[in-house]
Amino acid sequence: MVLDDPSTRAPSAKNDAPWQHDKKKEDLQHIGKPIRKVDARGKVSGLTKYADDLVLPRMLHMKLLRSTVAHAEIVSIDTRKAAALDGVKGILTGKDMPITFGILPVSQDEHALCPDLVRFVGDPVVAIAATEEEIAWNACRLVDVQYREKQTIGGIHEAAATNEPRLHDYGVRGNIHRLENLEFGDMKDGFARAEHVREDTFFFEGNTHLPMEQHATLAHFDKDGKLTVWSSTQTPHYLHRALARVLHPLPAHHIRVIAVTNGGGFGGKSDPFNHEICAAKMSMLTGRPVKIALTREEVFFCHRGRHPVLMRSKMGVTKTGRITALDFESYLDGGAYGSYGTASTFYTGALQTVTYTVENYHFRGARFFTCKAPCGPKRGHGTVQPRFAIEVQLDKIACDLGLDPAQMRLDNLAPRDSLTANFLRIGSMGLGACIEKVVAGSNWKTRRGKREVTKDGRIRGLGLACSSYLSGAGLPIYWNGLPHSGVQLKLDRSGLVTAFCGSTDIGQGSDSVLGWIIGEVLGIDPLGIKVVTGDTDLTPVDLGSYSSRVTLMTGNAAMQAAERARELIAKGVADKLGVPANRLVFSNSRVFDAEDPKKGLTFQEAVIATEARFGTIGTVGSYTPPATAAKFRGGGVGPSPSYSYSATVVEVEVDPLTGVYRVPKIWMAHDIGRALNAAVAMGQIEGGVYMGLGEAMMEEQAYRDRVHKGNRIFVHRIPSMLEYKQPTGLEMPEIVTYVVEDPDKNGPFGAKEVGQGPLLPIMPAVANAVFDAVGVRVDENPVSFEKVFAAMAAKKEGKDARFGPSNGPDGVPDVDFGDSLKIKTPWQGGDGTAWNEPKREKKAAK
Amino acid sequence: MxxxxxxxxxxxxxxxxxxxxxxxxxxxxxxxxxxxxxxxxxxxxxxxxxxxxxxxxxxxxxxxxxxxxxxxxxxxxxxxxxxxGLAKGPELTELQHAFADMGAAQCGYCTPGILMTADALLAQNTKPTRDEIKECLAGNLCRCTGYIKIFEAVELAAARCRGEKAEPRKESIHGS
The missing domain is CATH 3.10.20.30 (Beta-grasp domain)
Incomplete structure (x- = not known):
């Protein structure tokens, strides 16, 4: 029970949030200390179970037959031979699951199995379950699918130029999925006041998450006619909703989704997937448990990785580098389905404004459908590509103006506690401190531009870049007025505290975050707390492990639940000991009188006394982010309770003959508000730097586009870990990490995001460092060796010392974005609405 | 059929x-x-x-x-x-303890393979250099940690196996 009506006492993010951001570090018992994660023991002993480690009696194995062509109508599917094979127990095709699904309400465009059209090589067509995995494989080979091939749409320019055939019958027109056009302030005036204007074109190739664990799902439609699905998913709540939709009329409350410990996610396990829904349906069909474990090749087909994005950026600045106007266009290659693409499109325009002041801002974004594995959210979701463009362009501008790129950024920082041009609310802001740390650490001022030559004849260069990221999205994926995160606490007379929460640990340590915060508030050992997470039957909803939301949102919910438990126990102990409740201290697993520390109870005794007084003890906490200031259409993407900041200096050593370079050292400073656990935060930062370095140097989800016997062959370049290059330990540089702590009032103990931000500045910093070393610009990510070589070759021939997409009119597709939505900036007296917003038409009932 | x-x-x-x-x-x-x-x-x-x-x-x-x-x-x-087969009953090895202490297992999926490789290294070489550790673990991919905490954990375990009272470096835990 709780003492009072929670609705009247619930702290809201608006005013009285007791998130303890102002607590002094030295007054905290567990927060900030390098204590072990709650799951550390299981993970180092091989006892942690992942989805493919689960086995049930009578379990069947399922395999998916996937499309071998890039775009085609399905003429016929003949499964008779497969059905006749010994051991085959169930076969599903598209007609068995006619209802569509998708992560976003605006793009419910996927089928569990394609009923009539395949849109990329790898699109699933048939599911077969058998007593053994090998039999299911063999059965798939016996299925005869006849296709009638259609025109393949291979990329951004191609999609923009192809009105027919359309990959989907929804979207803007032709193969344009989304068009956004937002204008903040007065662009004409902004460029008129600019003393220097640059226009550059950039391209960021797609890449993928490559989690070590391949996705796996086990589904069981049990004796009670209820369905349980164990899956490697980052978003059990959204999977639950997708299952309830497709498996209609099975009621949602007969479906239980359990997110098994994820063997890495990075955004790649955030969508509801075909294989998850097929396993569930297959279990309903056969009455037996059904498991599917994807091959590594299939993980590349699931994808949902970084969008390839073509960008054009026109920036106007004053002589000191203050941005008076920014006109930014992005063109996204979305792949075959919507996925998170609507949000991704907005994200390519959202966070340009939170690092440095942008006085006037115009953003246009277009997303296209193409015949590739669908793109979606990867670490840094949609903000990574524009960050590359902006940070490289700023480096160029600093060179143009003869300014120090670090000082220019310091001089133009977006102010703390302010609203940006696009109405994002900045709270704590430690970017200045971050820049100062990496500048001092790397001896930036003395070493930059010196072009030192190493013993083996390589030329050294330093590059700097900055970034920012969300601490969770301000709005949920589907519209609702409910909390984003909920935590329930159960306090047992054994002294055990159990926390129930829908959040999902994907390796980032979210289970441990619950323990640390509750342990701190109740004064008990965090490792003694039991954490039950990611189970839609048992745990209150948390929206999922995406957009770096969990530490802040479940953290705040956990703190509220723990504060309520503390209040209740204080009352129980106060009655028992005859001490005023407000004099009680919770520390070292005791509850005692501050004025007479010997007078007190152990935590267990305190729980017993409280249960005796009030009955069974349980408390709840929930969290809803503050209302956004951006009221215009499209303003829902970008707002966050707080923003993390990072700055990096990357050192490269480039071979002037070949363009081959190595990265010996990286300095990274990350403002995370407050480290809830020092060691774990460090691990997140180092992991982000690693993944950023992979993206900068080599990682590409690229496609082969060939003609074979008159047919266009359009397939993934080789979906394997060997061919998808990523750094090993040998390529890892020395990393000097600075944890900058600028506590934010919206975060638990002041904490902000940590896991995604440090990835972002690495790629532009590498490009800037290559320029510092050999004087050429690579305006295309990855900044691979051959591109550096090509740019150096161009320079030798007296051409533009650059590699990248054309800066001419043909560099970006010709797209009519229509009229912009016009929004006055806060300093123009804007109120966050668009002054020319068309009245929203009420949607006809479906 | x-x-x-x-x-x-x-x-x-x-x-x-x-x-x-x-x-x-x-x-x-x-x-x-x-x-x-x-x-x-x-x-x-x-x-x-x-x-x-x-x-x-x-x-x-x-x-x-x-x-x-x-x-x-x-x-x-x-x-x-x-x-x-690493732990003796409930007793973890120094290597496992060091991985837990350093946060060298994030999602934990690559951890068993890395532990088995590093355990074999420590059986041969009680004082491996950072380069030797890197070389030895070059065939084990990890997507979470950036490898740094893994290398540091192997070094910490090696020191503890040698009987030294080793603790993680301050910069490894709290940053520079």
Missing amino acids: TAPPGPQKTLATFHVNGESHEVAFVPHKTLLEVLREEMNLTGTKHGCELGECGACTVQVDGTPVLSCLVLAVDVVGKQVRTVE
Whole structure:
């Protein structure tokens, strides 16, 4: 029970949030200390179970037959031979699951199995379950699918130029999925006041998450006619909703989704997937448990990785580098389905404004459908590509103006506690401190531009870049007025505290975050707390492990639940000991009188006394982010309770003959508000730097586009870990990490995001460092060796010392974005609405 | 249709983690498959089943091998050690403790393979340099940690195995 009506006492993010951001570090018992994660023991002993480690009696194995062509109508599917094979127990095709699904309400465009059209090589067509995995494989080979091939749409320019055939019958027109056009302030005036204007074109190739664990799902439609699905998913709540939709009329409350410990996610396990829904349906069909474990090749087909994005950026600045106007266009290659693409499109325009002041801002974004594995959210979701463009362009501008790129950024920082041009609310802001740390650490001022030559004849260069990221999205994926995160606490007379929460640990340590915060508030050992997470039957909803939301949102919910438990126990102990409740201290697993520390109870005794007084003890906490200031259409993407900041200096050593370079050292400073656990935060930062370095140097989800016997062959370049290059330990540089702590009032103990931000500045910093070393610009990510070589070759021939997409009119597709939505900036007296917003038409009932 | 007659199952005794297991299995099964599917030793992971990622590393007669590339029949009569065989009862090894202390296991999926590789290294070399550790673990991919905490954990474990009272460096835990 709780003492009072929670609705009247619930702290809201608006005013009285007791998130303890102002607590002094030295007054905290567990927060900030390098204590072990709650799951550390299981993970180092091989006892942690992942989805493919689960086995049930009578379990069947399922395999998916996937499309071998890039775009085609399905003429016929003949499964008779497969059905006749010994051991085959169930076969599903598209007609068995006619209802569509998708992560976003605006793009419910996927089928569990394609009923009539395949849109990329790898699109699933048939599911077969058998007593053994090998039999299911063999059965798939016996299925005869006849296709009638259609025109393949291979990329951004191609999609923009192809009105027919359309990959989907929804979207803007032709193969344009989304068009956004937002204008903040007065662009004409902004460029008129600019003393220097640059226009550059950039391209960021797609890449993928490559989690070590391949996705796996086990589904069981049990004796009670209820369905349980164990899956490697980052978003059990959204999977639950997708299952309830497709498996209609099975009621949602007969479906239980359990997110098994994820063997890495990075955004790649955030969508509801075909294989998850097929396993569930297959279990309903056969009455037996059904498991599917994807091959590594299939993980590349699931994808949902970084969008390839073509960008054009026109920036106007004053002589000191203050941005008076920014006109930014992005063109996204979305792949075959919507996925998170609507949000991704907005994200390519959202966070340009939170690092440095942008006085006037115009953003246009277009997303296209193409015949590739669908793109979606990867670490840094949609903000990574524009960050590359902006940070490289700023480096160029600093060179143009003869300014120090670090000082220019310091001089133009977006102010703390302010609203940006696009109405994002900045709270704590430690970017200045971050820049100062990496500048001092790397001896930036003395070493930059010196072009030192190493013993083996390589030329050294330093590059700097900055970034920012969300601490969770301000709005949920589907519209609702409910909390984003909920935590329930159960306090047992054994002294055990159990926390129930829908959040999902994907390796980032979210289970441990619950323990640390509750342990701190109740004064008990965090490792003694039991954490039950990611189970839609048992745990209150948390929206999922995406957009770096969990530490802040479940953290705040956990703190509220723990504060309520503390209040209740204080009352129980106060009655028992005859001490005023407000004099009680919770520390070292005791509850005692501050004025007479010997007078007190152990935590267990305190729980017993409280249960005796009030009955069974349980408390709840929930969290809803503050209302956004951006009221215009499209303003829902970008707002966050707080923003993390990072700055990096990357050192490269480039071979002037070949363009081959190595990265010996990286300095990274990350403002995370407050480290809830020092060691774990460090691990997140180092992991982000690693993944950023992979993206900068080599990682590409690229496609082969060939003609074979008159047919266009359009397939993934080789979906394997060997061919998808990523750094090993040998390529890892020395990393000097600075944890900058600028506590934010919206975060638990002041904490902000940590896991995604440090990835972002690495790629532009590498490009800037290559320029510092050999004087050429690579305006295309990855900044691979051959591109550096090509740019150096161009320079030798007296051409533009650059590699990248054309800066001419043909560099970006010709797209009519229509009229912009016009929004006055806060300093123009804007109120966050668009002054020319068309009245929203009420949607006809479906 | 009846399945074409598959290869007959064969019966063999495996020595895994000091215990004997009599297993009937199809002879084309890999050691990885037999460990996970026939012996329920699911601590050993798979990330590619093509020898690219190192997640399936186990020790055969003390040498780390990729169990996805070894046929089970080839290890009959040899001593196999998996991650489940590291701890002595409830007692973790220094290497496992160091991984827990440093946060060297994030998602934990690559951890068993890395532990088995690093354990074999420490058995040969009580004071490996950072470069030797890097070289030794170059075949084990990890997507979470950026490898730094893993290298530091191996160094910490090595020091503790030598009897030193080693603690993590302050910069490794709190930053510079």
